[in-house]
Amino acid sequence: MGALDGKTAIITGGGSGIGFAIAERFVKEGANVVLAGRSQKRLDEAVEKLGRRARGMVTDVADEAQVQRLIDSEPRIDLLVTCAGGAVFGPVEQVPTKSWRELFDGRFFGQLSACHHAVPKMPPGSSIVLCSGIAGHAALVNYSGGAGLCGAVNAMGRSLAVELAPKGIRVNVLSPGLTHGTAIDWKVPPEKLDEFMAGLMSNIPMKRSASAHEMADAAFFLATCTYATGMVLDIDGGWTAI
Numbered sequence: 001m002g003a004l005d006g007k008t009a010i011i012t013g014g015g016s017g018i019g020f021a022i023a024e025r026f027v028k029e030g031a032n033v034v035l036a037g038r039s040q041k042r043l044d045e046a047v048e049k050l051g052r053r054a055r056g057m058v059t060d061v062a063d064e065a066q067v068q069r070l071i072d073s074e075p076r077i078d079l080l081v082t083c084a085g086g087a088v089f090g091p092v093e094q095v096p097t098k099s100w101r102e103l104f105d106g107r108f109f110g111q112l113s114a115c116h117h118a119v120p121k122m123p124p125g126s127s128i129v130l131c132s133g134i135a136g137h138a139a140l141v142n143y144s145g146g147a148g149l150c151g152a153v154n155a156m157g158r159s160l161a162v163e164l165a166p167k168g169i170r171v172n173v174l175s176p177g178l179t180h181g182t183a184i185d186w187k188v189p190p191e192k193l194d195e196f197m198a199g200l201m202s203n204i205p206m207k208r209s210a211s212a213h214e215m216a217d218a219a220f221f222l223a224t225c226t227y228a229t230g231m232v233l234d235i236d237g238g239w240t241a242i
């Protein structure tokens with residue numbers, strides 16, 4: 001018997017990194033998972049690893065019609081996890097505003113539109129796990145637009161938790177710190193990557209990055225703890241404690 005036997009989960013960004021680790025964990029606990037991402041190849045590889053209880057659906061979460069098609073593909077949704085998205089880094093005077101807008105299209109509006117379409121299909125007892133990042137709580141240099149995005153997702157999660165409590169739907173936000181083993185593109189030139197990573201690592205009391213499996217542990221807790229709602233859970237090796 002798994003904790004998620006018979007449950008259906010939609011996991012955006014489930015083809016790699018944190019989303020994939022969450023999918024692995026959910027499948028191990030008995031859930032059927034639908035993975036969404038833009039690359040068919042990435043989804044196919046993920047589904048092959050996860051086995052018969054997983055399927056993939058090509059979806060660009062920045063396009064609401066595609067999000068609606070994804071949600072429409074299941075009659076009932078017990079778990080919605082929205083991990084799709086990337087990052088943009090750079091000094092405020094150099095990063096074009098358009099780049100931050102595009103980040104919001106996927107990582108903010110992608111999560112909001114997934115909730116918009118999924119909520120009517122979520123029975124009492126179901127759970128939404130949004131994904132932000134510790135920049136919502138800790139100042140991260142060269143990430144001004146991303147910090148705003150993370151703060152916006154955190155605020156959206158709290159607000160939705162209160163709004164959806166009467167429907168019996170819990171809403172929480174997973175806020176990852178620096179996580180390795182993912183496909184995230186930091187948009188940093190290769191020759192500057194070591195220096196960039198060392199800069200990030202210097203903020204972390206535990207002096208190491210997290211694994212995607214450590215993020216999946218947190219997502220599983222948020223998905224299954226029946227009294228957890230309205231939380232923003234920073235899993236960050238102590239970064240936001242200082």
Ligand SMILES: NC(=O)c1ccc[n+]([C@@H]2O[C@H](COP(=O)([O-])OP(=O)(O)OC[C@H]3O[C@@H](n4cnc5c(N)ncnc54)[C@H](OP(=O)(O)O)[C@@H]3O)[C@@H](O)[C@H]2O)c1
Binds near residue numbers: 012018037083084107
């Ligand atoms: N890694 C970290 O240190 C860290 C820290 C804080 C927050 N986060 C956030 O955590 C989430 C997961 O990131 P990760 O580290 O696991 O990176 P990842 O391995 O790159 O995972 C992100 C996934 O999202 C998908 N994706 C990106 N844009 C999409 C779009 N518009 N529509 C649909 N799918 C899209 C990607 O697949 P396709 O390219 O095939 O679409 C990819 O599978 C992201 O929102 C990230 O910003 C990560």
